[in-house]
Amino acid sequence: MTKQISGFGTSNMVDLSNMNVFDAVKTIVMTSTKNICNAPNQKMKYKVPTPTIQSILNEFPISNMIELV
Secondary structure (H helix, E strand, O other): OOOHHHHHHOOOEOOOOOOOHHHHHHHHHHHHHEEEEEEOOEEEEEEEEOOOHHHOOOOOOOHHHEEEE
């Protein structure tokens, strides 16, 4: 997973569809925070296992910098 996340700068899409909800949310928060520090105007896309993750992520200030697919 580290290799996949470290190379996210080129495609801006991270596939988390094989993770459970907890790990997917944790990964989205961590990678989005890193991305906001490096490229604040760039929006990240995440392929997630379930749409209910959006309601969890609405509690974090990064929710406007991400797009869930």
